[in-house]
Amino acid sequence: MTNFIDYVKIYCRSGKGGAGCMHLHRAKYLPKGGPDGGDGGKGGSVILHGNRNLWTLLHLKYQKHIMATDGGRGGQSRSFGKDGEDKIIEVPCGTVVYDGETGEFICEVKEHDERVVLLKGGRGGLGNWHFRTATNQAPRYAQPGEPAQERTVIMQLKVLADVGLVGFPNAGKSTLLSVVSAAKPEIADYPFTTLTPQLGIVSYRDGRSFCMADIPGIIEGASEGKGLGLRFLRHIERNAVLLFMVPATSEDIVGEYNILLRELENYNPELLTKARILAISKMDIAQPSASPDSSASSDFSDFSDISEKIGIPVLPISSLTGEGIAALKDALWEELNKEQNQVIEISHAPIDINEPMPNDQMVNDQINDQMVNDQMVNETTIYLNEVEEEWDLDKYKGIGWDE
Ligand SMILES: Nc1nc2c(ncn2[C@@H]2O[C@H](COP(=O)(O)OP(=O)(O)OP(=O)(O)O)[C@@H](O)[C@H]2O)c(=O)[nH]1
Numbered sequence: 399m400t401n402f403i404d405y406v407k408i409y410c411r412s413g414k415g416g417a418g419c420m421h422l423h424r425a426k427y428l429p430k431g432g433p434d435g436g437d438g439g440k441g442g443s444v445i446l447h448g449n450r451n452l453w454t455l456l457h458l459k460y461q462k463h464i465m466a467t468d469g470g471r472g473g474q475s476r477s478f479g480k481d482g483e484d485k486i487i488e489v490p491c492g493t494v495v496y497d498g499e500t501g502e503f504i505c506e507v508k509e510h511d512e513r514v515v516l517l518k519g520g521r522g523g524l525g526n527w528h529f530r531t532a533t534n535q536a537p538r539y540a541q542p543g544e545p546a547q548e549r550t551v552i553m554q555l556k557v558l559a560d561v562g563l564v565g566f567p568n569a570g571k572s573t574l575l576s577v578v579s580a581a582k583p584e585i586a587d588y589p590f591t592t593l594t595p596q597l598g599i600v601s602y603r604d605g606r607s608f609c610m611a612d613i614p615g616i617i618e619g620a621s622e623g624k625g626l627g628l629r630f631l632r633h634i635e636r637n638a639v640l641l642f643m644v645p646a647t648s649e650d651i652v653g654e655y656n657i658l659l660r661e662l663e664n665y666n667p668e669l670l671t672k673a674r675i676l677a678i679s680k681m682d683i684a685q686p687s688a689s690p691d692s693s694a695s696s697d698f699s700d701f702s703d704i705s706e707k708i709g710i711p712v713l714p715i716s717s718l719t720g721e722g723i724a725a726l727k728d729a730l731w732e733e734l735n736k737e738q739n740q741v742i743e744i745s746h747a748p749i750d751i752n753e754p755m756p757n758d759q760m761v762n763d764q765i766n767d768q769m770v771n772d773q774m775v776n777e778t779t780i781y782l783n784e785v786e787e788e789w790d791l792d793k794y795k796g797i798g799w800d801e
């Protein structure tokens with residue numbers, strides 16, 4: 399569980415453009431050879447690149463700075479400066495980028511191989527050769543390069559899955575994932591067993607399959623930060639269908655369902671536009687209810703009254719005995735293939751930048767132990783030791799750029 403990182407904060411900077419060259423050609427027999435200063439090179443850009451082989455932002459965890467290189471200066475004899483090198487950041491599909499200072503949404507990378515320019519490199523300045531005119535045959539100025547762009551960004555991973563599991567701790571979410579897919583999530587009889595989202599591929603009939611995400615349990619108040627809920631709620635933003643889960647042993651199934659629904663709504667009201675199914679889990683240990691007004695039905699196979707009340711399909715299941723699992727898969731598959739459920743777009747509300755670096759408190763220690771000797775740390779050390787070059791526009795004073 400320790401290596402799932404879905405939140406990183408990184409300072410990024412593109413390369414500035416190289417300055418154009420101011421040079422007047424002189425040779426023994428050509429004392430007034432004219433201007434021949436070449437152009438500066440383009441600064442490197444910082445580019446995000448979607449990579450479906452990545453499932454977390456772990457590889458960026460220790461990366462505090464990512465900087466593309468500057469363009470080279472132009473030279474005499476109209477020689478061009480070298481272009482700066484782009485910095486490509488490999489990210490898992492589903493990475494959303496926010497401004498680290500304002501929390502505003504900047505961009506997202508959804509598909510494999512998708513490239514998004516996060517910060518553009520500065521253009522190189524023109525050499526003085528470009529500025530020769532009939533009236534000014536020896537221009538003594540050249541353009542400076544365009545400045546670099548810099549920004550501190552927060553990257554969040556929002557897992558892309560077809561079905562997201564929503565339920566209180568201990569509802570049996572991980573157990574379900576373990577029986578419908580090859581995933582091996584931790585399962586135990588205490589709340590908050592699952593601390594990080596897990597994905598599993600559920601194989602369906604005829605070689606078809608869909609992806610299911612198990613997220614940590616949600617409790618009342620999760621949308622305000624209670625429990626582990628809030629920081630993981632974003633992982634269901636991208637799901638097409640939400641599978642709610644309430645154990646059959648619950649005293650008030652509808653009540654629990656409504657609490658979960660309210661938490662999602664508080665977090666992002668758009669979540670309620672997604673298709674929902676309610677699975678009543680642990681049917682094998684359910685007891686017939688004596689009290690007639692309890693929501694737990696005395697006839698176990700019939701949850702139509704609940705279904706009617708909440709307006710979504712309700713299916714009883716037991717991960718232990720396998721009861722109802724096939725029917726549940728059918729229902730999920732049906733929902734996934736409905737036209738209106740295809741679109742899983744959702745707008746990314748600005749984030750609260752004061753939210754503590756989520757995984758830090760929880761997983762930091764384990765990760766530190768695990769990775770101190772890891773190459774990733776060594777790589778970062780280089781970054782941290784790198785001396786930041788002062789970049790100062792004063793040296794271009796009086797020439798070129800419109801001030
Ligand atoms: N009898 C029975 N027990 C179940 C069933 N499904 C899950 N359990 C038990 O319920 C307990 C909790 O299951 P988990 O799958 O870990 O629950 P979870 O919803 O993932 O819980 P968190 O990760 O803490 O949110 C475990 O002891 C499971 O063995 C079921 O269908 N029948």
Ligand SMILES: [Mg+2]
Nearest residue numbers: 571572591592
């Ligand atoms: Mg779990």
